[in-house]
Amino acid sequence: MSQKTSNEMWGGRFASGPAAVMEEINASIDFDKRLYAEDIDGSKAHAAMLAEQGIISAEDARTLQDGLETVRAEIAEGRFAFSRQREDIHMNIEARLAELVGPAAGRLHTARSRNDQVALDFRLHVKKALQALDGALVDFMTALVDKAEAHADTVMPGFTHLQVAQPVTFGHHCLAYVEMAARDLLRCRDALERLDESPLGAAALAGTGFPIDRHMTAQALGFREPTRNSLDSVSDRDFALEFLSVAAICATHLSRLAEEIVIWSTPQFGFVRLSDAFSTGSSIMPQKRNPDAAELVRAKPGRINGALISLLTVMKGLPLTYSKDMQEDKEQVFDAIDSLFLALAAATGMVRDLTPNVDAMRKAAGHGYSTATDLADFLVRELGMPFREAHHVTGRAVALAEERGVGLEDLPLETLRSLEPRITDAVYGVLGVDASVASRKSFGGTAPENVRRQVGYWRDRLARESGSGRG
Numbered sequence: 089m090s091q092k093t094s095n096e097m098w099g100g101r102f103a104s105g106p107a108a109v110m111e112e113i114n115a116s117i118d119f120d121k122r123l124y125a126e127d128i129d130g131s132k133a134h135a136a137m138l139a140e141q142g143i144i145s146a147e148d149a150r151t152l153q154d155g156l157e158t159v160r161a162e163i164a165e166g167r168f169a170f171s172r173q174r175e176d177i178h179m180n181i182e183a184r185l186a187e188l189v190g191p192a193a194g195r196l197h198t199a200r201s202r203n204d205q206v207a208l209d210f211r212l213h214v215k216k217a218l219q220a221l222d223g224a225l226v227d228f229m230t231a232l233v234d235k236a237e238a239h240a241d242t243v244m245p246g247f248t249h250l251q252v253a254q255p256v257t258f259g260h261h262c263l264a265y266v267e268m269a270a271r272d273l274l275r276c277r278d279a280l281e282r283l284d285e286s287p288l289g290a291a292a293l294a295g296t297g298f299p300i301d302r303h304m305t306a307q308a309l310g311f312r313e314p315t316r317n318s319l320d321s322v323s324d325r326d327f328a329l330e331f332l333s334v335a336a337i338c339a340t341h342l343s344r345l346a347e348e349i350v351i352w353s354t355p356q357f358g359f360v361r362l363s364d365a366f367s368t369g370s371s372i373m374p375q376k377r378n379p380d381a382a383e384l385v386r387a388k389p390g391r392i393n394g395a396l397i398s399l400l401t402v403m404k405g406l407p408l409t410y411s412k413d414m415q416e417d418k419e420q421v422f423d424a425i426d427s428l429f430l431a432l433a434a435a436t437g438m439v440r441d442l443t444p445n446v447d448a449m450r451k452a453a454g455h456g457y458s459t460a461t462d463l464a465d466f467l468v469r470e471l472g473m474p475f476r477e478a479h480h481v482t483g484r485a486v487a488l489a490e491e492r493g494v495g496l497e498d499l500p501l502e503t504l505r506s507l508e509p510r511i512t513d514a515v516y517g518v519l520g521v522d523a524s525v526a527s528r529k530s531f532g533g534t535a536p537e538n539v540r541r542q543v544g545y546w547r548d549r550l551a552r553e554s555g556s557g558r559g
Contacts, residue, residue, distance in 0.1 A: 129309060134288060141298075143298055204290040221429075255453040265341065283327040287314075323414075331424075339427070342432060346386040359448055402414070450521065473508075
């Protein structure tokens with residue numbers, strides 16, 4: 089490829105020189121137009137406060153409020169003409185407001201700066217995302233609890249190192265993800281608590297000499313209180329970093345579940361079946377059912393983790409206060425919001441949709457001598473044998489079963505007595521997978537009665553907490 093052709097392909101858009109390059113790198117309207125509702129809400133609250141404090145007239149405030157609502161309608165209905173020459177959402181709205189209401193528009197920016205304006209808009213947007221995440225997590229947890237209740241008795245293998253370890257129940261397995269999601273929910277609400285301060289009124293960086301009432305605007309916008317330091321107010325992006333951290337951990341949990349669904353839905357496992365709603369076919373292999381939704385959920389943490397590292401890298405070297413670098417904070421967060429909510433919706437749908445293959449799970453639960461620990465526990469509990477000795481006897485029993493190609497429960501009593509004469513036929517009560525899971529009654533264990541008890545606990549907790557973090 090010639091240098092000329094290369095320049096035409098990659099540099100042609102900047103043919104007019106430095107001005108075109110500056111417009112391209114400086115403009116943020118292509119992505120920050122997403123903040124239009126927050127920008128208008130902030131401006132309306134600011135205008136009302138200015139009038140209340142006697143900084144602008146009540147008439148001007150009413151004119152501004154009406155004009156801002158007109159702009160909101162134009163944007164919402166797709167009738168607004170965004171301009172890259174006006175750089176960002178703030179200047180686009182202000183310019184259109186001036187066209188609609190005239191000189192009064194010039195008074196709206198009294199006692200504020202684009203620095204506190206963008207900090208407010210972005211904070212409001214992330215707050216809404218966290219509130220919506222709260223509800224989405226509750227829905228996800230509810231789907232898992234429903235599935236756990238339906239399969240409290242369904243036996244499946246529990247794994248370590250992806251090797252069959254001990255029998256568990258599918259209900260217990262589902263509740264493990266409820267625990268993860270509950271921690272995500274707490275992190276979400278914890279992040280909301282720290283975010284809930286309004287930066288509006290910090291102005292460019294030092295506050296303002298106008299007699300503004302920051303508590304009034306904070307209350308009007310639904311914040312607990314205003315921020316307490318003007319320098320930090322315009323330069324803080326911890327709230328965005330915290331959201332990305334919450335999102336990254338939550339997406340990791342979703343990815344782990346998605347990976348299990350991918351594995352479980354293979355013919356080799358055959359533990360679950362997804363409907364056509366969450367599967368696709370192959371373009372050339374008609375027999376294939378691909379768990380594409382699960383695979384895409386598994387991939388989403390790559391984008392979200394990348395967003396977190398990207399913003400951490402942007403922020404790590406910035407001196408106080410605002411720098412234009414911080415314009416690079418939004419695209420990653422917006423993408424992470426979209427990716428997380430899509431993954432969470434898909435995971436919730438798959439949990440509700442999937443059909444466990446109870447027979448396949450039960451059959452697999454007995455593979456690999458998964459009740460060997462139950463035999464060792466029996467020797468300790470019933471015969472008073474030290475655990476290390478019981479472990480040794482059990483190992484010999486497993487070796488005999490492997491040699492004969494049978495399960496532990498199929499070994500004759502005389503064979504077991506050849507290893508330990510005190511063993512009685514009561515041992516067969518612990519060697520089956522049902523007996524094994526039923527015996528795991530310790531708090532947090534997999535016994536079906538425990539699963540039902542935990543289902544009840546989570547139903548009560550979700551009923552109490554549902555919606556408490558969304559207001």
